[in-house]
Amino acid sequence: MPPRIPSLLVPKPTTLTTPPSSSLLLSACRAFTTTTPVQGKHSSKQKLDQLLAKAPPYPYPIKTTFKQSWFGLYASKHVQFGNNIPDKKYTITRRRWYPNIKHKKLWSFGLGEWVTCKLATSVLRTIDKVGGLDNYLLSEKPARLKELGPWGWELRYRLQTSKTVQRKYNEERLKMGLITKEKMVTENVKLGVAQGVQEALPTYKQRRLKRQDIPKGFAERWKKSGQVKKVLFGEPWRARRYVGRERGSEQRAKTEAESARVRRAEAVVARQKLANQERKKIEKEERKREEEEHLLKLAEAQAARRGGAPTPSPAATEPANSTVS
The missing domain is CATH 2.30.170.40 (Ribosomal protein L28/L24)
Structure with missing residues (x-):
């Protein structure tokens, strides 16, 4: 807000003089201010x-x-x-x-x-x-x-x-048969992007770029981002795994391959389980036979110490009884 103007400096209207215009009053007010006028900011609209x-x-x-x-x-x-x-x-x-x-x-x-x-x-x-x-x-x-x-x-x-996209559109029009090859070459020459069809160069190749400014392909950037162990702050998309990039047929093939792998794994587990059951059964029979042989040896040793005939085991007497009957 400008300072107040003394009343003595403001000209008073008289019958002989015309009232001062607003521009004169504004210039007088501006002469007593020390701040520069601030340009108004543009709104979003x-x-x-x-x-x-x-x-x-x-x-x-x-x-x-x-x-x-x-x-x-x-x-x-x-x-x-x-x-x-x-x-x-x-x-x-x-x-x-x-x-x-x-x-x-x-x-x-x-x-x-x-x-x-x-x-x-x-x-x-x-x-x-x-x-x-x-x-x-x-x-x-x-x-x-x-x-x-x-x-x-x-x-x-x-x-x-842009010139590059216009040249691309001209090539598409040529493929669709909307323009002739001569007309396309003429339009490219007018645009200044090419002197012919094969000599057309992208705009980014006309500038000398530094090595670090040369744009990389998606595969190279994706390979490089996979090597980043620590995700940079503000760039979590580098470590994010892209989902749904395959087409429908690719997704079905991937799902079928995964289900086939699961079936093969389940079959291997079932075979291993059956083999373990057979092995445990055989080991149980072998332990039982070894126990019987050990008991028979103990009975023979005890009979030898007593000086009498060894008492046959029940398993040995079963075939004899069956033959007598």
């Missing part, structure tokens, strides 16, 4: 309007209840509200759950640069599954377009208008 002015109209409704999702790949994630209810005392307190958002730099082959973006961990997993940021943005599925949001929609339009 103004930033959104500036963002969508660079791209075609967004085809889906935009939620106004979670404005930070306008400027990132949130995949329709939204803040959730609820209550904290402790176990001992029934004291309810309000709370909220925010989505798991990461700040990442992802390589774009179409734009030929690193794109810094805010995205949910589920979007990061989907980007790894589809093979990169470009494949995620260029998908034609309605659900994917709805997940992009305003910021992703503008980034998708910027990627579609």
Whole structure:
């Protein structure tokens, strides 16, 4: 708030002079202030309007209840509200759950640069599954377009208008028979991406990149992430095992192979159990026979000490009785 202007310095209107304009009063007020004028901040709505002015109209409704999702790949994630209810005392307190958002730099082959973006961990997993940021943005599925949001929609339009993607679209039109080869070469020359069909080079190869900045393939990154023993803070997706990456036939084949392995293991266990039972039965019979032989030897030794004939064991008398009968 500017300081108060002394009444002597403010010109008073008279019949001979016209009243001072508002610009003169503002200039007089500004002369007695020591602070510089602060430029007003743009609201989220103004930033959104500036963002969508660079791209075609967004085809889906935009939620106004979670404005930070306008400027990132949130995949329709939204803040959730609820209550904290402790176990001992029934004291309810309000709370909220925010989505798991990461700040990442992802390589774009179409734009030929690193794109810094805010995205949910589920979007990061989907980007790894589809093979990169470009494949995620260029998908034609309605659900994917709805997940992009305003910021992703503008980034998708910027990627579609890049020279590399335009050359790719021309090749697809040529395969579909919509344009001729000569027309495609002419359009590529106008775009400045190629002088012919075979000489077309991606944009990222036209820049000299450092070794650590060269983008790696998914297989190489996955192999390297498997060697990381300690998971880095803020990057739990490196150690997460991706589920459901196989197609239906691959999943069925994997399930059948697993069930066959289980059946083979159960058969081996059953054979081992039967063999153990047979072995125990044989060992029991051998112990019984050894005990009988030991008792017979003891009886013979006792009879020899007494000087009489040894008394036959019951097992030895059974065949004799059977022959007499």
